[in-house]
Amino acid sequence: MQIGMVGLGRMGGNMRQRIRNAGHEVVGYDRNPDVTDVASLEEMVGKLTGSPRVVWIMLPIDYVQATIDTLAPMLAPGDIIIDGGNSKYTWDKAHAEQLAPKGIHFVDVGTSGGVWGLQNGYALMVGGDDADIATCQPIFDALKPAGEFGFVHAGGHGAGHFAKMVHNGIEYGLMQAYAEGWELLEKAPEVTNVREIFRSWREGTVIRSWLLDLMVQAMDADEHLEKIEGYAADSGEGRWTVNAAVELGVPVPTIAASLFARFVSQQDDSPAMKMVAAMRNQFGGHAVKAEGEK
CATH class of the missing domain: 1.10.1040.10 (N-(1-d-carboxylethyl)-l-norvaline Dehydrogenase; domain 2)
Known part of the structure; x- marks a missing residue:
């Protein structure tokens, strides 16, 4: 699978590596030129060739809305935006409603694991529609800890961040x-x-x-x-x-x-x-x- 990753800090950078370790392709963008794979969000989206395209946002809450606003015009119907940061659950339904008229889907993921996630895996609490979760499942499987536990589809939009x-x-x-x-x-x-x-x-x-x-x-x-x-x-x-x-x-x-x-x-x-x-x-x-x- 192929995925875009926006935000390559302490969490996002290690997540990019864990996904790659599982054999998937990650095109990462960060404002820090020392860690980014591409020079801009536009270039990142342009390198995503699959359908649907999936973009995972791993940013502090203050930057999430502006990033979604910037990404939305670049994406096509059927594409999926994932917010995996510590956003407030009340935002998720608003983001899903904002993107729905464009045909873009939205998934919220509460992500736990800190700086140890690369080694141990990340606990993922996911909110969104069943079909979108199924599409993204290979990425969730790459990030979660080995074994039976560490992933849950908690419910609809907002459930992941609420959990x-x-x-x-x-x-x-x-x-x-x-x-x-x-x-x-x-x-x-x-x-x-x-x-x-x-x-x-x-x-x-x-x-x-x-x-x-x-x-x-x-x-x-x-x-x-x-x-x-x-x-x-x-x-x-x-x-x-x-x-x-x-x-x-x-x-x-x-x-x-x-x-x-x-x-x-x-x-x-x-x-x-x-x-x-x-x-x-x-x-x-x-x-x-x-x-x-x-």
């Missing part, structure tokens, strides 16, 4: 619980080897997880996280999750509390937020503030 939004809200809560436990152990005078306690929990316990593995990895690099400021940004999806819960009347106290804890960290240095920041950096390649850095 990813809730995934990130759960991630907030899990990270906060781990971080609070770490802070408590660090402060207990009876405990002298916090790092090895967490390492021991990686096997045989009900709280073992990849996040736990990443915590240990972070402590191996900086045992007491002395080089990290207790500041954790919120990507926006935590806020969207809490807002959706309010709209739907669903109680999400743990996710809401973890979101508010991040707000607190953005005001004052927080010991627990050192661990949240360290975990985010391990799986997402996010910039980590050094102690004292503004």
